Amino acid sequence: MFMPKKPLIIAEIGQAHDGSLGMAHSYIDAVHRAGVDGVKFQTHIANAETTKAEPWRIKFSKQDKTRFDYWKRMEFSEDQWAGLKEHASSKKLIFLSSVFSLEAFEMLNRIGVYAWKVASGEINNVPLLNKMVDTNIPIWISTGMSDYNEISKILKIIEKPSSDITLFQCTSSYPTNPEQIGLNVIKELKEKFKYNVGLSDHSGTIFPSLAATLMGVSVIEIHVVFSKESFGPDVTSSVELKQLKELVKGVDFLYKSINNPVDKNFVSNDMKKMRNIFMKKIVTTEKIRKNEKFTCNNITTKKSQNGLSSVHWPRIIQSKSNKNLSVGHWLKNNDISKDSK
The missing domain is CATH 3.20.20.70 (Aldolase class I)
Structure with missing residues (x-):
């Protein structure tokens, strides 16, 4: 148009x-x-x-x-x-x-x-x-x-x-x-x-x-x-x-x-900052032991500028922790055991 x-x-x-x-x-x-x-x-x-x-x-x-x-x-x-x-x-x-x-x-x-x-x-x-x-x-x-x-x-x-x-x-x-x-x-x-x-x-x-x-x-x-x-x-x-x-x-x-069409595939720098503020990250709700599975009972999603995006939820759920994690810990890739099944 x-x-x-x-x-x-x-x-x-x-x-x-x-x-x-x-x-x-x-x-x-x-x-x-x-x-x-x-x-x-x-x-x-x-x-x-x-x-x-x-x-x-x-x-x-x-x-x-x-x-x-x-x-x-x-x-x-x-x-x-x-x-x-x-x-x-x-x-x-x-x-x-x-x-x-x-x-x-x-x-x-x-x-x-x-x-x-x-x-x-x-x-x-x-x-x-x-x-x-x-x-x-x-x-x-x-x-x-x-x-x-x-x-x-x-x-x-x-x-x-x-x-x-x-x-x-x-x-x-x-x-x-x-x-x-x-x-x-x-x-x-x-x-x-x-x-x-x-x-x-x-x-x-x-x-x-x-x-x-x-x-x-x-x-x-x-x-x-x-x-x-x-x-x-x-x-x-x-x-x-x-x-x-x-x-x-x-x-x-x-x-x-x-007269100013928006390219939906282009994400501006300002929008990237907004995404980091508004989109949810994965956080622990309980203490998690090493080799313990991540479940809906011990992790959830909340807003934060840190941690893994909630889009990774399907990969994280049922995988294992490779270390002991405290309550309120924002998950990172190096928290996930590589041999999780």
């Missing part, structure tokens, strides 16, 4: 800022301190992407009469989005934001993004995908609502020789239960489509991301909130900052572990 590169860890803020520009900026600072590689938002322009007839997935907001009103409250101006991108760049963070309309795409295309992130619900938005392809910027596609047939059809539409595409295993269930994670799909996506594969996780834990690291994903996207007590539709699907820090440490730990 070898991992050529550590997976990128992208902190998905989504709507955790609840429409507050100040909160959005504070999330950038917080996830930077956690050690992630990038920060991701969602860029909504209500009039361009939806109508007042859009139903609620979950009616969570008492201040927004309709889903349209909620998306409207989540909007930032182009200057504000540019400020968020500049802030992220100043922290050396990759900046991304999912777009849900052509207007949002055009705005972010002017501002600049590391890659286009296609949300699961936008995977069949061909006009939007075609616009993305024309920019020659990497495209990251979540597949949370799609089967392999739909993924294949979309890829045939947008693929070209220079395509830089990453497919994300994702389950559009909030939060995602362990039985729904679909870690097996990571391998299947790699084999079927020959593209890089990432994980977009909604479990509210770091466990799927750690498992996906071992499976060779190139990107991990995980929702983040300041607190599980926060307000918002994605809180139950998100991790807190302390968990995010643990994920960063865990991915680094696994990367180093995978």
Whole structure:
């Protein structure tokens, strides 16, 4: 097993800022301190992407009469989005934001993004995908609502020789239960489509991301909130900052572990010292006369830096002593009679 590169860890803020520009900026600072590689938002322009007839997935907001009103409250101006991108760049963070309309795409295309992130619900938005392809910027596609047939059809539409595409295993269930994670799909996506594969996780834990690291994903996207007590539709699907820090440490730990294979046949000098301290040696429990047989009743094994290793037990047992031995004597080879039978 070898991992050529550590997976990128992208902190998905989504709507955790609840429409507050100040909160959005504070999330950038917080996830930077956690050690992630990038920060991701969602860029909504209500009039361009939806109508007042859009139903609620979950009616969570008492201040927004309709889903349209909620998306409207989540909007930032182009200057504000540019400020968020500049802030992220100043922290050396990759900046991304999912777009849900052509207007949002055009705005972010002017501002600049590391890659286009296609949300699961936008995977069949061909006009939007075609616009993305024309920019020659990497495209990251979540597949949370799609089967392999739909993924294949979309890829045939947008693929070209220079395509830089990453497919994300994702389950559009909030939060995602362990039985729904679909870690097996990571391998299947790699084999079927020959593209890089990432994980977009909604479990509210770091466990799927750690498992996906071992499976060779190139990107991990995980929702983040300041607190599980926060307000918002994605809180139950998100991790807190302390968990995010643990994920960063865990991915680094696994990367180093995978890329530094251990030769089990090589015993280091340090390990030799440890063996001498921890492994048992053979010692007498009774006085033993010359020519008396060693038995389970007069010898045992205990820790010591002296004496014969307990691995010699089968040879020693029933052999004879060639001298008188006191209690607590650590056996040596010259204590064993050469003509023992």
